[in-house]
Amino acid sequence: xxxxxxxxxxxxxxxxxxxxxxxxxxxxxxxxxxxxxxxxxxxxxxxxxxxxxxxxxxxxxxxxxxxxxxxxxxxxxxxxxxxxxxxxxxxxxxxxxxxxxxxxxxxxxxxxxxxxxxxxxxxxxxxxxxxxxxxxxxxxxxxxxxxxxxxxxxxxxxxxxxxxxxxxxxxxxxxxxxxxxxxxxxxxxxxxxxxxxxxxxxxxxxxxxxxxxxxxxxxxxxxxxxxxxxxxxxx
Amino acid sequence: xxxxxxxxxxxxxxxxxxxxxxxxxxxxxxxxxxxxxxxxxxxxxxxxxxxxxxxxxxxxxxxxxxxxxxxxxxxxxxxxxxxxxxxxxxxxxxxxxxxxxxxxxxxxxxxxxxxxxxxxxxxxxxxxxxxxxxxxxxxxxxxxxxxxxxxxxxxxxxxxxxxxxxxxxxxxxxxxxxxxxxxxxxxxxxxxxxxxxxxxxxxxxxxxxxxxxxxxxxxxxxxxxxxxxxxxxxxxxxxxxxxxxxxxxxxxxxxxxxxxxxxxxxxxxxxxxxxxxxxxxxxxxxxxxxxxxxx
Ligand SMILES: Nc1ncnc2c1ncn2[C@@H]1O[C@H](COP(=O)(O)OP(=O)(O)O)[C@@H](O)[C@H]1O
Ligand SMILES: [Mg+2]
Numbered sequence: 114x115x116x117x118x119x120x121x122x123x124x125x126x127x128x129x130x131x132x133x134x135x136x137x138x139x140x141x142x143x144x145x146x147x148x149x150x151x152x153x154x155x156x157x158x159x160x161x162x163x164x165x166x167x168x169x170x171x172x173x174x175x176x177x178x179x180x181x182x183x184x185x186x187x188x189x190x191x192x193x194x195x196x197x198x199x200x201x202x203x204x205x206x207x208x209x210x211x212x213x214x215x216x217x218x219x220x221x222x223x224x225x226x227x228x229x230x231x232x233x234x235x236x237x238x239x240x241x242x243x244x245x246x247x248x249x250x251x252x253x254x255x256x257x258x259x260x261x262x263x264x265x266x267x268x269x270x271x272x273x274x275x276x277x278x279x280x281x282x283x284x285x286x287x288x289x290x291x292x293x294x295x296x297x298x299x300x301x302x303x304x305x306x307x308x309x310x311x312x313x314x315x316x317x318x319x320x321x322x323x324x325x326x327x328x329x330x331x332x333x334x335x336x337x338x339x340x341x342x343x344x345x346x347x348x
Numbered sequence: 349x350x351x352x353x354x355x356x357x358x359x360x361x362x363x364x365x366x367x368x369x370x371x372x373x374x375x376x377x378x379x380x381x382x383x384x385x386x387x388x389x390x391x392x393x394x395x396x397x398x399x400x401x402x403x404x405x406x407x408x409x410x411x412x413x414x415x416x417x418x419x420x421x422x423x424x425x426x427x428x429x430x431x432x433x434x435x436x437x438x439x440x441x442x443x444x445x446x447x448x449x450x451x452x453x454x455x456x457x458x459x460x461x462x463x464x465x466x467x468x469x470x471x472x473x474x475x476x477x478x479x480x481x482x483x484x485x486x487x488x489x490x491x492x493x494x495x496x497x498x499x500x501x502x503x504x505x506x507x508x509x510x511x512x513x514x515x516x517x518x519x520x521x522x523x524x525x526x527x528x529x530x531x532x533x534x535x536x537x538x539x540x541x542x543x544x545x546x547x548x549x550x551x552x553x554x555x556x557x558x559x560x561x562x563x564x565x566x567x568x569x570x571x572x573x574x575x576x577x578x579x580x581x582x583x584x585x586x587x588x589x590x591x592x593x594x595x596x597x598x599x600x601x602x603x604x605x606x607x608x609x610x611x612x613x614x615x616x617x618x619x620x621x622x623x624x625x626x627x628x629x630x631x632x633x634x635x636x637x638x639x640x641x642x643x
Contacts, residue, residue, distance in 0.1 A: 186533045
């Protein structure tokens with residue numbers, strides 16, 4: 114049984130259908146890329162998995178549990194981590210507080226602080242800036258913080274929404290390297306990327322969304338070689 | 349002169365207590381809760397009935413302190429109830445709909461209390477008119493001193509809670525970015541309810557104190573203080589808690605000096621003149637910052 118499974122999912126915003134009849138899955142330990150043009154429904158799909166919007170039809174399950182009745186917080190407790198588009202770190206709060214908030218679902222504050230220390234070890238740049246207002250970090254540092262924050266809860270599935278958007282190529286490589294490392298330590302990844310080449314380089318499989326519908330999907334290697342994908346995304 | 353400072357600090361501490369709730373609620377759900385002043389009124393009335401009940405048992409300051417706690421709990425729960433019934437169903441609704449609902453809640457509280465307690469002002473059963481002592485040229489009573497101290501302790505406790513605890517961190521996170529707060533596993537609805545509890549409890553405390561200080565309460569007493577607390581919150585930078593405390597105290601002092609110079613009937617002119625000046629010249633308030641957006 115796959116870790117994450119969507120079957121026949123429809124999502125609409127006030128009557129306007131953003132995603133139609135979408136079925137996909139992420140297996141244990143996989144990296145799966147979700148590709149598509151702007152407005153294709155990628156972020157909407159992640160929002161539905163996290164419980165921020167509710168599908169009007171279909172079923173989403175994580176680890177076999179149907180998510181329909183669960184609050185976003187309950188979905189986090191079940192093992193979903195979501196690094197949103199645009200990073201969305203908590204401005205006005207320190208880097209350390211941002212990381213601690215990632216562990217909100219844990220009642221034990223000492224355990225949270227142990228995990229914060231562990232993430233700081235993984236991402237030393239955050240350790241240096243621990244006491245700094247998160248809003249003063251550079252875009253790349255904010256992205257690392259947003260990922261670090263999601264890691265504190267030790268998710269089984271990490272969803273990243275365009276984590277390299279707006280970053281310099283070097284920083285983008287750092288971020289994708291981090292994603293790979295996180296995956297190698299056993300976390301499954303659903304990666305939404307504009308940069309299809311990089312995403313398909315990292316992922317084992319990929320899905321292409323176009324205007325809310327599932328288009329091509331399959332092996333990353335196959336997609337990378339597909340003429341239609343090359344024309345649309347790899348240019 | 350010292351008398352003016354003292355009077356200003358005293359009323360300023362009520363304003364600050366009410367302004368804190370105003371500012372917290374605005375900070376977390378971006379709602380100008382026009383019913384907040386009426387929660388203060390509710391506190392004053394709950395205090396009134398409790399004091400009347402207690403009148404045979406104890407009186408004076410001890411009674412007042414017990415009643416303060418009871419009124420805080422009761423108004424805190426009332427705040428949670430108001431949020432649950434009136435505001436939560438409108439979480440996704442346009443801002444204006446919620447604002448109008450707040451005005452409706454305000455009227456419901458005012459005329460609900462009028463229905464129960466009547467329209468005539470009530471004389472508060474406890475007055476802060478113990479033996480006045482002379483302190484640095486100001487005449488004040490021990491009871492007044494204790495109440496101001498209580499107000500400051502409450503503000504200090506709130507500040508510690510918001511800045512140093514897990515619950516406070518979650519409140520600030522929601523204020524900064526509710527969507528990211530959801531994704532971090534924060535039970536946003538629960539935290540918002542807590543904010544309403546705290547803010548309403550502080551307003552209830554201020555209501556009891558004001559009843560004891562002014563000696564008279566009536567069902568419309570929350571209207572003007574609601575506007576003043578809003579003014580104090582704007583002066584301090586709305587959503588900013590130290591700002592709300594500072595704004596409340598500053599407003600109290602300003603009014604006290606203003607009326608000292610020109611007479612009591614000008615008091616509200618000073619307060620709202622101040623609001624206008626701030627809205628025009630420095631809408632982000634003394635401590636408010638412009639939002640920082642970075643890539
Ligand atoms: N909150 C919203 N309200 C209404 N429509 C939305 C909202 N968010 C996204 N949409 C619409 O849903 C579609 C999919 O958007 P989105 O999921 O953000 O696409 P992507 O992440 O692939 O760029 C778009 O047409 C967008 O305009
Ligand atoms: Mg998107």
